Amino acid sequence: MDAANAQDPMVPHRYRVAEVWEELDDVTTMSLLPVDGPPRPFKAGQFNMLYAYGVGEAAISISGDPAVPERLIHTTRNVGRVSAALTRLRAGDMLGVRGPFGSDWPVEDQKGRHMLFVAGGLGLAPLRGAVCQALANRLEYEEVSLLFGARSPDDLLYRSQVAEWGAFSGANVEVTVDMAARGWTGHVGVVTTRLERILGTSDPANVSVFICGPEIMMRFTAQDLTELGVPASRIWVSMERNMKCALGFCGHCQWGPDFVCKDGPVFRYDQIGKRLAIREI
Amino acid sequence: MQAAPGDSFVISSPAPLIGALVGAGWRVIGPQEVDGTIAYEELRTADDLPRGRTDDQEAGHYRLTEGRPEAWFDYVVGPQSWKKWLYPSRRKLWSATKTADGFEIDDRAEDYPKTAFFGVRPCEIAAIERQDAVFDNGSFTDTDYARRRAATLIVAVQCARSAATCFCASMNTGPHAEEGFDLALTELDPDGDHRFLLQIGSAQGAALADGLPLRDATGDDHATARLAAAHAAAQQTRRLPADIAPRLKGKEDHPGWQAVAEKCLHCANCTLACPTCFCSDVEDTNDLTGDHTERWRVWDSCFSLDFSYIHGGAVRQDPAARYRQWLTHKLSSWHDQFGSSGCVGCGRCIAWCPVGIDITEEAAVIARDDG
Amino acid sequence: MELHSIKDLLADHPVFKDFDEETLDLLAGCGRNEHFAKGSLIYKEGDEADKVYIIRRGDVAIEIAAPGRPAIVVETLNQGDVAGWSWLVPPYRSSADARAVTEVSAVSLDANCVRGKCDDHPALGYQIFKTWLPHLTKRVRAQRLQLLDLYGAG
Numbered sequence: 001m002d003a004a005n006a007q008d009p010m011v012p013h014r015y016r017v018a019e020v021w022e023e024l025d026d027v028t029t030m031s032l033l034p035v036d037g038p039p040r041p042f043k044a045g046q047f048n049m050l051y052a053y054g055v056g057e058a059a060i061s062i063s064g065d066p067a068v069p070e071r072l073i074h075t076t077r078n079v080g081r082v083s084a085a086l087t088r089l090r091a092g093d094m095l096g097v098r099g100p101f102g103s104d105w106p107v108e109d110q111k112g113r114h115m116l117f118v119a120g121g122l123g124l125a126p127l128r129g130a131v132c133q134a135l136a137n138r139l140e141y142e143e144v145s146l147l148f149g150a151r152s153p154d155d156l157l158y159r160s161q162v163a164e165w166g167a168f169s170g171a172n173v174e175v176t177v178d179m180a181a182r183g184w185t186g187h188v189g190v191v192t193t194r195l196e197r198i199l200g201t202s203d204p205a206n207v208s209v210f211i212c213g214p215e216i217m218m219r220f221t222a223q224d225l226t227e228l229g230v231p232a233s234r235i236w237v238s239m240e241r242n243m244k245c246a247l248g249f250c251g252h253c254q255w256g257p258d259f260v261c262k263d264g265p266v267f268r269y270d271q272i273g274k275r276l277a278i279r280e281i
Numbered sequence: 282m283q284a285a286p287g288d289s290f291v292i293s294s295p296a297p298l299i300g301a302l303v304g305a306g307w308r309v310i311g312p313q314e315v316d317g318t319i320a321y322e323e324l325r326t327a328d329d330l331p332r333g334r335t336d337d338q339e340a341g342h343y344r345l346t347e348g349r350p351e352a353w354f355d356y357v358v359g360p361q362s363w364k365k366w367l368y369p370s371r372r373k374l375w376s377a378t379k380t381a382d383g384f385e386i387d388d389r390a391e392d393y394p395k396t397a398f399f400g401v402r403p404c405e406i407a408a409i410e411r412q413d414a415v416f417d418n419g420s421f422t423d424t425d426y427a428r429r430r431a432a433t434l435i436v437a438v439q440c441a442r443s444a445a446t447c448f449c450a451s452m453n454t455g456p457h458a459e460e461g462f463d464l465a466l467t468e469l470d471p472d473g474d475h476r477f478l479l480q481i482g483s484a485q486g487a488a489l490a491d492g493l494p495l496r497d498a499t500g501d502d503h504a505t506a507r508l509a510a511a512h513a514a515a516q517q518t519r520r521l522p523a524d525i526a527p528r529l530k531g532k533e534d535h536p537g538w539q540a541v542a543e544k545c546l547h548c549a550n551c552t553l554a555c556p557t558c559f560c561s562d563v564e565d566t567n568d569l570t571g572d573h574t575e576r577w578r579v580w581d582s583c584f585s586l587d588f589s590y591i592h593g594g595a596v597r598q599d600p601a602a603r604y605r606q607w608l609t610h611k612l613s614s615w616h617d618q619f620g621s622s623g624c625v626g627c628g629r630c631i632a633w634c635p636v637g638i639d640i641t642e643e644a645a646v647i648a649r650d651d652g
Numbered sequence: 653m654e655l656h657s658i659k660d661l662l663a664d665h666p667v668f669k670d671f672d673e674e675t676l677d678l679l680a681g682c683g684r685n686e687h688f689a690k691g692s693l694i695y696k697e698g699d700e701a702d703k704v705y706i707i708r709r710g711d712v713a714i715e716i717a718a719p720g721r722p723a724i725v726v727e728t729l730n731q732g733d734v735a736g737w738s739w740l741v742p743p744y745r746s747s748a749d750a751r752a753v754t755e756v757s758a759v760s761l762d763a764n765c766v767r768g769k770c771d772d773h774p775a776l777g778y779q780i781f782k783t784w785l786p787h788l789t790k791r792v793r794a795q796r797l798q799l800l801d802l803y804g805a806g
Contacts, residue, residue: 094383121803
């Protein structure tokens with residue numbers, strides 16, 4: 001290794017915010033353009049470390065379409081100091097970006113199958129690129145379905161795009177919320193209650209599922225899917241852990257023998273399913 | 282005398298070697314007595330070495346005491362390890378300055394002169410190699426670590442004595458190192474025909490040896506060195522079983538974790554003293570104007586509650602879960618990650634635990650009940 | 653003709669898929685076809701639970717009314733579900749409102765009639781217990797998850 005000339009992976013690249021969209025009360029989406037050098041290609045499911053000047057870094061999944069790498073798209077919920085600073089950024093502001101990091105959703109490998117995406121809450125953000133990829137090649141899949149669960153009708157991320165996927169892009173979309181007032185004509189109930197229906201008449205052995213959402217939701221969804229006959233080796237989940245470096249150096253994201261930053265965040269369920277049930281691991 | 286890697290010679294004292302290193306422009310870091318412990322600091326001459334000192338170590342106990350007055354290396358490892366030089370406890374990653382339309386990043390690396398580690402014990406060579414694998418993990422290279430490592434020369438000291446906390450023999454990391462050094466010294470017969478066996482481990486080591494007052498090593502010199510290593514190994518009473526890694530798997534609910542957690546203060550001493558523990562955090566510091574900011578990497582510990590924080594709370598709330606993470610990572614999942622144990626048997630975590638928790642005992646408890 | 657078609661409708665429903673002819677005949681005698689217009693109330697909290705609804709088509713919202721705000725939908729039921737479990741347990745009173753979100757077609761079973769047949773044919777009662785309990789369990793499990801308010805923080 002040529003240590004003298006190697007690029008230090010802890011030093012970010014500078015990007016500038018091109019556009020900001022207010023998604024929900026505490027959630028914004030922004031598109032970013034590189035200041036130093038060309039845009040870096042990414043795969044759906046990967047993440048970047050976003051740096052807010054003087055505040056710090058946070059791991060944020062990439063929500064853009066890998067076919068359009070020129071613009072980095074990130075959706076951030078204001079849940080802490082760094083994410084608060086990130087959600088305050090406006091067009092023209094500068095931020096730091098390291099990445100892309102981590103494993104990706106193996107969308108291409110699922111061609112010929114019923115490709116089901118199960119998203120919970122903000123879990124749609126890391127799946128968005130993969131949904132775009134599958135719908136761009138819609139006819140190469142037996143079916144493309146999205147089962148999207150959120151807390152309430154007011155908490156539905158990418159609302160217009162989800163509607164468009166269902167109406168024009170050939171996706172079979174089901175939206176369900178945990179709680180609604182009368183007037184909501186969609187479903188009420190957790191995503192697991194809709195699995196059987198969204199699988200429809202597909203042979204479960206020919207179904208592939210990418211799940212992203214709170215860990216408990218992923219655990220129960222994957223369990224129910226295997227009970228319905230979907231092979232555990234055709235289910236993938238995206239994990240979240242504390243991350244400081246994204247390089248496998250800082251140790252924070254260890255989850256059993258895996259570093260979520262570089263061995264994940266996307267894991268195949270048959271390889272980690274047992275671990276999901278272990279407390280405080 | 283023309284030295285080559287693999288050769289062995291005899292030298293009467295470590296002093297000429299330190300003199301040669303300093304003379305050749307090396308910064309020499311070696312053992313010194315600091316605050317009643319062995320610490321690794323810069324040496325100017327051999328007189329800085331803690332000659333005549335030995336140590337008394339047990340679980341939760343460490344004292345430097347008077348040893349054989351002539352012996353240069355009768356102590357073993359103290360609370361510090363070489364990681365403080367290769368992987369400093371605080372390091373500035375980079376800084377940034379505000380500009381009219383954003384910020385500029387300054388990532389110039391801190392100076393690290395060519396440095397000789399003098400007095401590296403076999404278990405510590407193993408520890409450095411374990412960290413080498415961590416910081417060059419096949420996907421990413423820690424460029425700062427790599428730069429320091431490439432500029433570092435290793436002069437080992439083979440162990441002729443073990444402390445009660447040592448268990449390197451069961452970890453195959455000591456008390457004698459066959460490789461991983463540029464030069465290695467073995468202290469022979471301090472009370473009689475006092476001399477040192479000097480093994481050449483690399484071309485760089487050979488070049489340094491060339492200028493030294495050496496004689497060829499005899500069969501008797503080698504035999505005495507082998508005896509010293511065998512003696513050190515025989516002194517060890519603690520051990521970890523060779524198959525400890527698989528035996529710790531699937532034991533997440535073992536009651537032993539709760540039992541040890543009742544003693545553990547989660548003070549993180551073990552992780553700071555451990556020569557392989559590598560976890561870190563990043564801190565941002567700003568000046569009052571906000572025009573200048575710095576990012577610092579600092580050592581962190583899996584024993585702290587914040588370590589596993591994700592929004593909503595820490596994943597490992599229970600101290601038992603944090604102890605479990607440390608021990609299973611060190612002894613079991615490290616194998617999955619890096620192909621070796623994360624433990625080198627140096628015993629630091631045993632001696633420096635304020636309540637005397639012994640990793641060999643705790644691992645044995647968890648491994649014992651299969652079921 | 654009417655009896656025959658009810659039996660077929662029941663046989664098509666997942667809850668009854670493992671029932672034999674004889675049992676289905678027994679149950680069909682208690683059943684009738686029902687249709688509800690979009691927005692209409694199927695049953696109301698506090699009503700006598702005199703029927704259980706085997707949903708064939710459409711969506712049903714289970715609502716709990718609250719003063720000063722719109723009713724809260726706690727669950728939606730669809731084709732393949734069963735609405736109205738209170739018929740099984742004393743005091744046989746509905747514990748929530750059920751409203752048709754879309755046009756709904758269902759087979760209703762008269763609760764008194766089914767309870768009576770179960771008393772006469774304990775084997776029928778046991779079969780209903782065995783095949784329906786898993787459906788109830790699933791709903792309880794789903795509602796536990798719902799209680800966790802998983803998406804609240806993230």
